[in-house]
Amino acid sequence: MSELDAFRTEVREWLEANCPPEMREPIRDEDDVCWGGRNFKFKNDAQKAWLEACVAKGYTVPDWPKPYGGAGLTPEQTKILKQEMKRIKARSPLDSFGIWMLGPALLKFGTEEQKVHYLNPIARGEIRWCQGYSEPGSGSDLVSLQTFGEDKGDHWVVNGSKIWTSYADKADWIFCLVRTDKTNKYQGITFMLFDMESPGVTTKPILLISGNSPFCETFFDDVKVPKDQFVGEINRGWDVAKYLLGHEREMISGGGAGGDMVSIGGAFAKAFGKNEAGELDDPILRAEMAAFDTDVFAYRAMGERFMDMWKTGRAHPASSNMMKYVGTELNKRRHELVMSGGGSDALEWDSEESKGGARARSWLRTKANSIEGGTSEVMLNVIAKRILDLPGA
Amino acid sequence: MPLYHNDDQTMLKDSVAPFVAEQAPVSHLRKLRDTADATGFSRDLWAQFTEMGLPGMLVPEAHGGLGMGHMEAGIVLEEIGRNLTPSPFLSTSVGAVAALAKAGGTQAGRWLPAIASGEAIIALAIDEGAKHRPDRIATTATRAGNGFRLEGKKCFVLHGHVADMSIVAAKTDGGITLFAVPKDAKGVTADPRRLVDSSLASHVTLDGVEVDADAVIGEVDAGGEILDALLAATRTGAAAEMVGVGQGAMDMTVTYLKERKQFGKLIGEFQGLQHRAAHLYGEMEVARATVMKAQQLLDEGSEGAKLMVSVAKAKAGRAANLAVREGVQMHGGIGMTDEYDIGLYMKRDRALAEFMGDVHYHIDQVARMNGY
Numbered sequence: 025m026s027e028l029d030a031f032r033t034e035v036r037e038w039l040e041a042n043c044p045p046e047m048r049e050p051i052r053d054e055d056d057v058c059w060g061g062r063n064f065k066f067k068n069d070a071q072k073a074w075l076e077a078c079v080a081k082g083y084t085v086p087d088w089p090k091p092y093g094g095a096g097l098t099p100e101q102t103k104i105l106k107q108e109m110k111r112i113k114a115r116s117p118l119d120s121f122g123i124w125m126l127g128p129a130l131l132k133f134g135t136e137e138q139k140v141h142y143l144n145p146i147a148r149g150e151i152r153w154c155q156g157y158s159e160p161g162s163g164s165d166l167v168s169l170q171t172f173g174e175d176k177g178d179h180w181v182v183n184g185s186k187i188w189t190s191y192a193d194k195a196d197w198i199f200c201l202v203r204t205d206k207t208n209k210y211q212g213i214t215f216m217l218f219d220m221e222s223p224g225v226t227t228k229p230i231l232l233i234s235g236n237s238p239f240c241e242t243f244f245d246d247v248k249v250p251k252d253q254f255v256g257e258i259n260r261g262w263d264v265a266k267y268l269l270g271h272e273r274e275m276i277s278g279g280g281a282g283g284d285m286v287s288i289g290g291a292f293a294k295a296f297g298k299n300e301a302g303e304l305d306d307p308i309l310r311a312e313m314a315a316f317d318t319d320v321f322a323y324r325a326m327g328e329r330f331m332d333m334w335k336t337g338r339a340h341p342a343s344s345n346m347m348k349y350v351g352t353e354l355n356k357r358r359h360e361l362v363m364s365g366g367g368s369d370a371l372e373w374d375s376e377e378s379k380g381g382a383r384a385r386s387w388l389r390t391k392a393n394s395i396e397g398g399t400s401e402v403m404l405n406v407i408a409k410r411i412l413d414l415p416g417a
Numbered sequence: 418m419p420l421y422h423n424d425d426q427t428m429l430k431d432s433v434a435p436f437v438a439e440q441a442p443v444s445h446l447r448k449l450r451d452t453a454d455a456t457g458f459s460r461d462l463w464a465q466f467t468e469m470g471l472p473g474m475l476v477p478e479a480h481g482g483l484g485m486g487h488m489e490a491g492i493v494l495e496e497i498g499r500n501l502t503p504s505p506f507l508s509t510s511v512g513a514v515a516a517l518a519k520a521g522g523t524q525a526g527r528w529l530p531a532i533a534s535g536e537a538i539i540a541l542a543i544d545e546g547a548k549h550r551p552d553r554i555a556t557t558a559t560r561a562g563n564g565f566r567l568e569g570k571k572c573f574v575l576h577g578h579v580a581d582m583s584i585v586a587a588k589t590d591g592g593i594t595l596f597a598v599p600k601d602a603k604g605v606t607a608d609p610r611r612l613v614d615s616s617l618a619s620h621v622t623l624d625g626v627e628v629d630a631d632a633v634i635g636e637v638d639a640g641g642e643i644l645d646a647l648l649a650a651t652r653t654g655a656a657a658e659m660v661g662v663g664q665g666a667m668d669m670t671v672t673y674l675k676e677r678k679q680f681g682k683l684i685g686e687f688q689g690l691q692h693r694a695a696h697l698y699g700e701m702e703v704a705r706a707t708v709m710k711a712q713q714l715l716d717e718g719s720e721g722a723k724l725m726v727s728v729a730k731a732k733a734g735r736a737a738n739l740a741v742r743e744g745v746q747m748h749g750g751i752g753m754t755d756e757y758d759i760g761l762y763m764k765r766d767r768a769l770a771e772f773m774g775d776v777h778y779h780i781d782q783v784a785r786m787n788g789y
Contacts, residue, residue, distance in 0.1 A: 287787040289784055289789040290787040292789070293788055303789060310789060311780070313789070314781065314784035314787075314789075317783055317784070317787060318727075318732060318779075318783045319732070321707070321725065321728040321783070322704070322706070322707040322729075322732040325420070325703075325706045325707045325709070325725070326703045328420050328706070328710065329705075329706035329709065329710075332419035332420045333419075333420075343702075349695075349696075349699055350700075401692070403695075404691065404692040404695040405688075405691070405692075405695075407695035407698055407699070408691035408694060408695045411695075411698060412671050412691075412694055412695060412698060413675075414671070414674060414675065414685040414691050415675060415683045415685045415686050416682070416686035
């Protein structure tokens with residue numbers, strides 16, 4: 025038996041012994057997701073036990089080094105762990121922006137002391153982070169951000185506001201882009217870290233068209249930030265931000281940019297009925313769904329090729345922008361078809377039968393896919409400039 | 418297997434790409450067209466293909482070929498597509514080889530070595546109407562004497578007027594049977610028509626054509642599976658060729674955006690064109706990945722191949738079609754001139770799109786394979 029096979033056996037046995045049955049059921053709503061943090065309330069004992077077991081093993085962040093709370097797994101071992109978790113339909117023990125975003129930034133740009141200090145509480149689910157990037161006046165043109173940190177010797181005094189801060193009202197700390205030099209656009213931003221309980225920080229949830237409020241406006245009013253709480257170099261926070269945006273697009277590309285990658289027509293034929301020829305009983309909708317399915321299967325092949333190439337350094341560094349663009353546009357199209365297929369049932373907003381308007385709310389939520397993390401139009405700009413090398417782009 | 422070319426495949430590409438670009442660039446197609454060439458391809462070029470071992474790429478080694486896979490054949494087809502090279506490669510070296518290798522037996526022993534040595538050109542006589550409907554074959558084969566008598570009409574038979582042998586799909590008592598009909602068989606007439614892309618495709622009439630029992634490819638009534646193998650290989654090959662056509666058109670267009678000035682600017686500076694070019698890039702990349710996936714599944718003999726082949730033919734069809742349409746539009750007035758190559762890409766794309774099932778046919782297949 026090869027070492028990897030032995031590892032797979034070990035993982036399989038460990039999961040069998042440690043993953044509670046409740047944690048092998050599909051996620052039904054937001055409550056089922058474990059975000060961790062100071063104020064997190066576990067939905068049940070199983071959720072808590074599953075997190076604790078994974079923390080002890082380093083499996084909340086399996087590929088991080090052990091001194092930072094990970095399990096120090098190789099990419100091959102990490103892939104096996106994910107496959108085995110998927111096989112038993114195990115839920116993710118811990119989801120967080122600390123794991124997805126701040127962690128990779130610290131691993132790349134942080135000092136040894138920072139890594140030990142910040143990464144361990146992330147891995148244990150003790151501190152929940154949010155991301156302060158966009159501002160009311162700085163969306164796609166992120167680098168124009170105005171939130172300002174005035175240098176007061178041993179600390180900064182931060183004033184300004186952020187928008188689209190995901191779950192800012194539930195987060196413990198924020199990693200935040202703050203202007204520290206007004207004369208230098210790109211090299212005048214610092215990547216700061218501070219406690220959301222600091223005096224002067226307030227948050228206000230934003231009600232979205234989906235009826236939910238996953239994002240906040242966040243205001244900073246003379247917030248004191250100690251001068252050692254930054255990542256990378258002072259005034260070079262844009263390098264960290266750019267790295268993270270690339271990382272985010274890569275993550276989206278490797279994961280769910282295309283949404284659920286299964287046939288949509290197959291699912292609807294059951295609900296919709298078929299004609300005597302065995303075809304979905306609406307020829308135009310059938311045609312649109314079949315064209316969509318064709319694109320989904322094609323994108324699935326693209327995702328496989330992208331990951332194969334990305335992992336081995338063969339991919340164009342900007343190709344994750346293409347993946348994000350194609351995948352998010354596809355997911356929006358899926359939800360348009362889900363709404364068409366669902367007819368008037370899919371319009372229901374809060375009935376029990378509609379699971380609280382799940383279809384309608386998801387459909388509306390997907391409209392943000394091609395806005396957040398860089399709009400489709402920005403993705404196309406990047407492709408034009410960096411891949412096609414078009415002039416003046 | 419990762420979904421990119423391995424070292425051997427990259428080496429193959431590195432030798433085939435310059436070879437096709439030098440020996441058979443678009444000017445080669447123009448020359449054949451402008452001299453009203455009656456063969457439909459250059460036999461000298463085919464001899465050069467043979468020197469490189471290309472006609473027998475997919476032929477098993479036991480029959481004198483290289484025993485390679487669809488991924489490798491796709492590399493050659495993409496270059497053929499990119500250069501709009503007229504060639505019997507797709508029908509002879511991909512479609513016919515897939516059928517003969519699947520069937521084995523007398524006809525495989527007779528024709529596979531001849532394909533590998535570059536001596537035999539094979540045509541695929543499948544379609545019977547303007548649209549590809551292989552499930553509605555009306556040509557009949559009835560038992561007569563020691564063999565069969567074939568009766569029917571075929572169309573869109575590329576190289577049908579010069580092929581040494583045509584693979585004819587016909588209805589027999591208990592199913593479909595494929596026949597190897599030699600060029601000189603009595604009662605066969607091929608009426609070649611010049612198509613929009615300057616290729617020659619024949620209407621073939623089978624008027625009481627008598628063939629021996631051993632003309633059957635595989636077993637009587639059991640041609641369905643062999644026909645499926647032929648169709649899967651040819652469709653995937655056509656998709657690979659379309660990726661080449663689309664890529665060639667896109668490359669030419671992106672270059673043009675960097676050269677052409679209007680309003681005192683390079684037109685590639687205009688965001689209206691940048692976004693369309695970037696969108697096209699994404700579609701072409703997805704099409705390429707899809708075609709490679711279909712090739713990989715075919716080479717593995719996977720059950721999922723059939724679905725992916727239809728996805729590949731449809732997706733490559735959509736992407737290449739977008740590439741040639743955007744190509745002509747972004748070239749503006751000169752895109753409409755015969756002198757400029759972009760229009761030739763549009764013409765070849767149209768012919769390949771139709772060959773062995775168009776986008777609509779294959780999207781419909783995707784729906785059927787998913788139970789709706």
